[in-house]
Every structure is written in C-alpha cells, then in structure tokens.
Amino acid sequence: MQYLVSVIDDKTNSATPGELDATDAFNEGLVAEGHWIFAGGLSAPATATVIDSRGGEAVLTDGPFLESKEYLGGFWILEAPDLDVALKLAAAGSKACNRRVEVRPFL
C-alpha cells in the first residue's frame, strides 16, 4: 500500500540546515526500513505551467492551476502496510522537516 505524504508550506526552498539534516536522517531511516519509494522538494508554484490538451491542441497557461497561500512544497511516496504505520512515518517526517504534512492513500 502506497501513501502520498505532502509537505504543506507557504515559502519555497526555505528549509534551514537543521531541517535538511533531520530530513536526510529521516529519509535514510525510510530506506533502511523499506518504506522509501520516492521523495523530493518542489520549486515555487509560480514556476509551474498548466497544459490542457483536451481540445486537441495543447494550451499552455503560466502559473499553477490553483493559487493558494499554502501549497505543496514537497512530498514523499511511502510504502506502508496500513494507515497506522503511514501516520507514524508521516508524524516523524513532519517533525524532521518541521512542516505540516498530509497523508493520502493511492488508489
């Protein structure tokens, strides 16, 4: 079972060296315990491009599809047997990166 753990932030690339170190250590633990699938930090929402090809031609729009004060700053994709394990991992992840996170199961 895979879970998306989204990091909620209102600034981009704002992690302190301490937060980065703690996150690295947390990631190493994920790999060691077999929970790691993928993770990464994202550039600012303003760097996004929305593409809509539903009409045949690709229509490009500058900026994110949703403007909001808080946004997805980064994410983990984790492997966990159930939500209890995913929540525990997410709680440790939130502590490591010092941000709020959201846990959402994959279909």
Next chain:
Amino acid sequence: MVASLTKRFGDLDIAEESAAEAFAIAIERWPADGVPPNPGAWLTTTANRKAIDRIRREYKRDDKQKEAQMLYDDDPPEPLGAIDDERLRLIFTCCHPALAMETRMALTLRMVGGLTVPEIAHAFLVQETTMGQRITRAKAKIKAARIPYRVPSAEDLPARVTGVLAVLFLVFNEGYLATGPDTDPVRHDLTAEAIRLTRLIRILLPHDGEVAGLLALMLLTEARHTARVSASGELVPLAEQDRGAWDPALIAEGHRLVRERLASGVAPGRYQILAAINAVHTSAPDVRDTDWSQVVALYDQLVRVDPSPIVAMNRAIAVAELDGPEVALAAIDRLDGPLAGYHAYHATRADLLRRLGRSRQSRAAYDRAIELAGNTAETAYLTRRRDQLA
C-alpha cells in the same frame, strides 16, 4: 456478527449487507423450516456464504474468487470468546483518530451499537441523508486509506483507549443533556447505549482504571436521571433533586467501581476522579450531608490532571458550598475569557450573584445563560430562576 465478518472480509459494507441478508433469510425460512439447533452459527455461516457471493459478484476475476474461497475454507469456526475480541477491533477502527470526532461517534453507534442511520441522524439533529453520507464517507476512507482493523499495539493502546472513551463520553453527554428545541431533555437511548458499550470495553480491558472510572461516572450520573427533570419538564439541579428517586442499584454498582479503583492504589485519571466526585454526591442522603471538603479536594486533584477552565468552574461551584459564594464568584470571574460562550458559566455566575443579593447582575447573567442554553429543560429552569428575582 458484523465484527466477525469485517475481520474475515476486511470490508464494512460487505459485512453489514451480508449480515442483513442472513437475517432476512432466517426470517423467511425459520417460521416454515423451524429454528436451527444453533441459530447463531447458522446465521454466521449463511452470512459468510452471502459475503463470498458478494465478493464473487463484485470481482469476477479468478484470483479474487480464489482469495475469497481461501478466506472461507481456511478459517476454522471461532470460539465464542473471539467475538468480543472482534468487537473490540471494530470499536478501535470506528474510533480511529484519523476520523473526525463526530464521524467516530456516528460510526461507533452504527457499527458497534447497531443503531440505524435515522436513529443516529435524530440523535445528532442532522438530516438522514447527511448522516448516511457521513457514515458512507467514513467507511470509504477506512477502506481506501486502509485504517487497520485491529487492537492497537501495546505502546499505542493507552492513547487509543483514551480516544475511544472520549467518544463514548460524548455520546453519553449528548444523551444526558440533549440539545435542540424539540428534543427530549434526556435521550435515554444514547445514555443507555454509551453505558452498554463502556461495559463492553470494561469486559475487554478489565484492568484499565479509566475504563472503570468512566463506567462508574456514567452509572452514577444515569442513576439520577429520573430526579433530574421535574414533572413540568424543568431541569432540577443536584441540590434540589428528590434523592429517593435515585436508582440505588446503579449507585451501588458505581460505588463498587470507585472503591475498586481506590483499592488499586494507582493514581487516578480524569474519569476516575469525576466518578469519585459523583460518588461523594450520591453518598449523601440529603444535600446538607454532602462532604464538600472532600469534593473540593477531589477537584484540586482533577485540576492537576486536567487544568481546563471548565474544571476550574466546577471546582468553584464546590468552593461556594465550602467557603461561600463570594470566594467562588471571584474564581468564576477569572474564567470570563475562555468560558464567555458557555451557558453553564453564565448560569453558575447568575446563581452566585443571586445568592449574594446582586439581583440586577444576576438577571443579566441568567439572560445570557438562557440565550446560550440548548437544552429545553435547562432553559425552563433558568427562566424560572430569573423570573423569581426581585
């Protein structure tokens, strides 16, 4: 049965529907064919078969069929004690902290308590469709997010039991001081269900002090329910209740539990202290016999465990009996910030001001309390008290 089916098939919907189907077949067949020698086992077997049929219908693929067949064939019939374990698992799933508190209450009443959606909707004063959707969404989340169907591990258990007890206490309180203009002041169905479920948890976790404490607290509160509302539908405060109308059996059981916890020598938690306070009240044949110093001492203990403004307010009410209303009012006035929107805060203040002869201020406080109160019997009582002021 729903609990056992949920364990076997990992799906609340399939469990519920198959159980319902089995009962429907029983109603149809038993009058004609006679009741089978072991009706419980008959129902379980029938429901299991129906669940497998359902899974087969839902997933035509071979592997799923095999999976269902394996689940059925490899699982030997469980001993009777296992049913309780499964019910406990179900309670922990329904009270999972990833679900909203109101959802936990509704789901527990539906899945563990067996109340119907209309009954739960009525209890929480929402539309049936709204409640139905809330329960459906919760079940979908349990399935999609894979909220585990098991008793939490030993390290997580204390926190999770606390969560379950909080749900049961809220259900009980909603029954004991029901809100809403057209609602009975005491919803006996809810208080009874909360007590039944707490008794169940007590059987399953007999050594948990807070479980015993919550059960004692509920019993000692429930024991007074007939004396709590007058014939004219007014709330009767503790001091004015006809103590002869209290239920002696419930009080005896509550006192027994409180004594058991005292004898354990383990430091009590919130529910045990609240139960002990209620034990002091229910030990007094007349309000004048109340050991107020004991009540205040217990509130002092409670403040250390739970330093919330509501506890501080209830402590002040006891202090009024021991040290007089003036001392109590000074303590109450300090809580104006956090409790300004709480009807009981204004009702308490109004009563203390009345006892101090400050009628004008008392009236204003009663006005505010009446404005905020949601319980019909309480509103009636507060209104009469206000109108008695000079």
